[in-house]
């Protein structure tokens with residue numbers, strides 16, 4: 001007979017029926033009984049009421065005592081009639097410290113110091129090990145201990161209380177001792193023979209979840225990326241081509257007015273490419289102007305006043321920021337006959353020679369927004385950042401003055417994260433310097449505001465990850481990728 005029907009029979013013959021009792025009667029796992037009860041409940045054949053009960057069980061140490069005797073009894077029995085040196089006793093008997101003090105306070109042993117080194121001797125000729133007896137009763141399911149004794153054993157970590165959740169069962173409205181098999185399919189045979197009229201059909205379960213379709217699953221980072229892309233597109237931004245991971249120092253640094261001796265241009269921070277090690281195809285007229293502004297200044301700037309070298313600008317590297325792409329785009333824009341205002345964005349990989357830790361990897365994604373128009377200033381930057389981050393679900397921002405070689409003023413962006421209840425740094429921004437824009441040939445009244453952030457950071461916040469390695473690299477759990485729902489930033 002199936003377990004479901006056995007439960008029904010049992011319920012038919014007994015009045016107060018508890019699932020724990022059935023489990024022990026049937027010699028079955030309690031969880032299996034509970035599972036069967038749930039399906040009987042769905043058929044309204046039984047009803048159940050959850051009950052909590054607690055029971056005292058032996059701990060691992062308690063089991064040892066129930067087997068070998070209490071620590072004090074073990075210690076007592078190991079003392080030879082002539083006594084034993086205390087040091088020796090403490091070294092050889094397991095749990096001697098507890099055993100010794102308990103045996104002393106029970107008056108089972110004594111210390112004889114008459115011969116110099118302390119000698120432990122039996123004080124009584126026999127003992128009754130009540131701890132052992134009590135624990136063996138508990139083991140058999142007999143619990144007649146007084147509250148104080150039980151508490152003492154609990155303190156000695158011999159007993160522990162376990163709380164059990166079980167169910168009291170009673171007969172439901174559809175109670176019977178046999179389970180009618182309900183039809184799940186209406187077949188053409190049933191229709192042809194008319195048998196459907198007398199058959200009982202299983203009701204539809206409209207709460208059942210559908211089967212997940214077989215399909216590929218996007219990595220969380222890609223899902224966040226498409227959310228960002230959507231936000232930029234909604235705001236009227238155009239995507240910049242970001243397919244050049246290898247970039248020259250010229251576009252990555254020099255075009256951005258980053259001096260050639262800047263520490264970021266060191267191999268400790270940047271991955272230089274050895275094959276091919278250099279680039280040579282630059283718009284030379286522009287390059288000359290970049291050289292000029294670095295070494296001598298111009299456009300109202302005194303420059304850095306150093307000996308700018310083309311060899312340094314030619315060095316190939318893995319781009320350290322997507323601002324290299326923005327520089328290329330702005331240069332292209334400057335070559336237009338008539339300037340037209342533009343809104344650009346990019347989301348792609350950048351590379352930095354970082355020491356790796358829980359929140360830093362040597363490669364990550366940057367999200368960057370750039371707006372070029374006449375007469376832009378800090379107020380426009382604040383406005384566009386507010387509009388952008390609002391769409392990401394951050395409606396409270398704070399700014400901190402910062403420094404970038406290519407922007408002035410520059411601001412770090414902080415957002416108040418309501419989930420984490422604290423301010424988090426989420427990006428960097430600024431107004432591009434004339435020393436960067438003017439050599440490109442952009443009209444002098446055109447200003448460009450821009451901001452950048454990482455894609456990984458919001459992804460970690462969104463998916464509740466505190467280690468970036470859970471998101472990128474060999475330790476990524478593919479099941480995590482599979483299980484993750486569609487990403488919707490809370491906006």
Ligand code: PHE
Nearest residue numbers: 321323428429430450451452
């Ligand atoms: N390039 C900056 C970075 O790597 C981000 C940034 C972009 C700052 C645009 C200002 C303007 O952090």
